[in-house]
């Protein structure tokens with residue numbers, strides 16, 4: 383794991399949360415992006431070496447919908463930047479971690495991603511990210 387790539391925060395409404403985080407972080411949102419396959423709209427803020435990713439649900443079946451219903455707005459996941467996501471997935475699986483997707487899948491911000499089940503990581507949803515341009 384190279385570094386924390388981003389911290390994901392589930393929010394009810396990006397229109398409300400983007401200005402709030404621009405005030406909080408004293409920086410502007412550099413990108414909003416819809417990831418239809420995940421049922422999310424995302425908004426990114428660069429904070430030094432890492433980023434904040436705000437996540438809003440776009441459909442009832444979105445993981446964010448379920449999370450918000452259950453826990454309300456708040457920290458959703460920690461994403462780590464990895465050199466070789468397939469090698470890292472193999473390594474983690476051999477270490478007994480539960481992968482939530484068999485193959486790397488399309489993420490936001492030009493990444494390939496994989497998630498680990500929080501049950502195997504002390505209750506924290508973990509995301510692996512590999513920059514697509516490095517493929």
Ligand SMILES: CC[C@H](C(=O)O)C(=O)SCCNC(=O)CCNC(=O)[C@H](O)C(C)(C)COP(=O)(O)OP(=O)(O)OC[C@H]1O[C@@H](n2cnc3c(N)ncnc32)[C@H](O)[C@@H]1OP(=O)(O)O
Pocket residue numbers: 390417420422424435437445446448449452457458459461482488489490491493495497499500501505506507509
């Ligand atoms: C990819 C685009 C973007 C990017 O960065 O590029 C994103 O980050 S998209 C983020 C949204 N996508 C995902 O979160 C995909 C991975 N998540 C899942 O597959 C599910 O959300 C899963 C499996 C974590 C939970 O789904 P499930 O249907 O099992 O929901 P439950 O509410 O029944 O949860 C089971 C159990 O897990 C706990 N839980 C759920 N979400 C989280 C979380 N974010 N952090 C910690 N724990 C979580 C939940 O509380 C349940 O525990 P229990 O003790 O039984 O209450």
Ligand SMILES: [Co+2]
Pocket residue numbers: 388390435459461509
């Ligand atoms: Co993420």
